[in-house]
Amino acid sequence: MDYSKYEVVIIGGDHYNTLWTARSLGAVSIKTFVIVWAPKISKSFVCTSKYVNKYRIAHDEEEVLNILTDNNCQEKRVLISSSDQAAEFVDKNYDILRNKYYLAGCDATKGKLNHWLDKKNMLDLAKEVGLNVAYSSCVDLSKGFDIKELSDIPYPCLIKPELSSHGSKNDYRICENSDELSIALHSLENVCNQVLIQEFLKPEYEATLTGISCDNVQIPTVVHKLRTCTDLQSLGMIVFSKLDNDVNNIISTSQIESLIEKMGYKGCFSVDLMHANGKTYFLEVNLRTDGTMYMSTSAGVNFPLAWVDYCLFHKQSNLCLKKPIHAMTEISYVKYLDYKHPLRCMKEWFMTDCYSIFSWHDVKPFIFKFLYAIKNKR
Structure with a gap:
């Protein structure tokens, strides 16, 4: 399949989730137009990627909407959200955008996605389908x-x-x-x-299921959080992890499938889980591309591409993991470096197969992020 004539629009923050959405599509020659939605920046590390063909930096909702509606493109394009803010914005403006873009959403209806992103509604439905909820x-x-x-x-x-x-x-x-x-x-x-x-439950371990809902729900990968950030502001965020396809040993996929189907959701998603007190608890579902995508894409499961195939060609990809991998959010890893266990740290570095920002195939974003971080500390 020659994807080089297609362009996909990505909306998200100046974050590695947005970066890897562009990398996942750019790797198969799909052109990407990235809208980085960030109120306080003038330069974006994401937009230095060789896989970003065009970009705009938007500072507010009105600016994002103007960019999306002012284009003169004759063909309907796929629009992918890589942040909660972007997903809620698209849902809020669903009726305005639906004629120009293929959109993820719930029941193809304005407001439905935001209804399920309300945590009370989300948790009530999770309990209804039999999931454990704190x-x-x-x-x-x-x-x-x-x-x-x-x-x-x-x-x-x-x-x-x-x-x-x-x-x-x-x-x-x-x-x-x-x-x-x-x-x-x-x-x-x-x-x-x-x-x-x-x-507030103290987890024995945490995991994130990653999947896609098209004509049916697929959950081909699970991220085992081997180490997470320790401060409250970064609660549950991954530092070091393993991705494999051992989903059913974490939770019954039928319950998750039922949850997504009852929401009427079509698109990429992830589900955060915690094991505590002998039970696996549902925490939340993210109705957008997930920040762990650098792992799944590196392991051969390209969720953004599968969504593009479904939107443009109504083709449902059979997503299969090529091999289990270890992954690292490298900036967080250094921030929370365990100096008391240097040998373990060295072992984890050598075990790592992919990083959240660094890539030998696309080094500019890492260099920009690194230099920008040093400049801001002066």
Whole structure:
């Protein structure tokens, strides 16, 4: 198949997820037009990639919409979201964009994807299909709250914005008692209206399933999080991991398939899981391309390409892992380097098959990111 005459539009942050979406498509000669949506930057490390044919940096929602609607392209193109913010934006503007772009979404209907990204709706449906979900409760801060009415909450608990795009991981809090919970909720009143309060479980291990939903749901890979970031703001983010196809030993795929089907979702997705207290718990589903794509693409499972094939040719690819690999988010690895165990660190470096930013086939993004980080520390 000669893909060189096709162009795909990618929207996302200045992040390795956006970078690897472009790399995954560029590797098969698909042209990429990348819209980096980032309020405070003028230069993007993603856009230095040789796989980015055209790019624009957008600072707000209006600018993104103008870029998407002002084009003169006669052919309908595939539009891929690589961040929660982008996925919610596309869903919000579904009716405006659907005639010019092939879009991921739920039931091909405006607003449905954002309905399921609301964590309360998401967790309720997860329980309905039989998945284990930690205790959770939603609080609308705009209506005020009485801490005495939250007496059934187990401690410690984790609080976070109910919609990921309405805050950031800097807004996460762990509370050990009701006094801390009250202070934390008040601190978020000017950040977001709805917050989710969940029982804070200490994981024995964490995993992320990666898949795609076309005519049916495929979940060909699972990422085992061997090491994760330790601070609250980066909770659960991968430092070092292994990707393989041993999905069914983590969880019943039929439950995940049922979850995606009931959402009516078509597109790439991932599901975050945690094993604690002898159970595997559902944490959340991401209805977009996942940040672990540098692993799956490196292992021969090209999710963005499979989505393009489905949109343009209604062809459903049979995705199969070529071989298990070890992967590293190299900047986070250095940040959280375990200096007490140098031999283990050396072993992990030598075991690593792929990195989140560095690639011998496309070195400019890593060089730019590295030099930019040094410049900002001066």
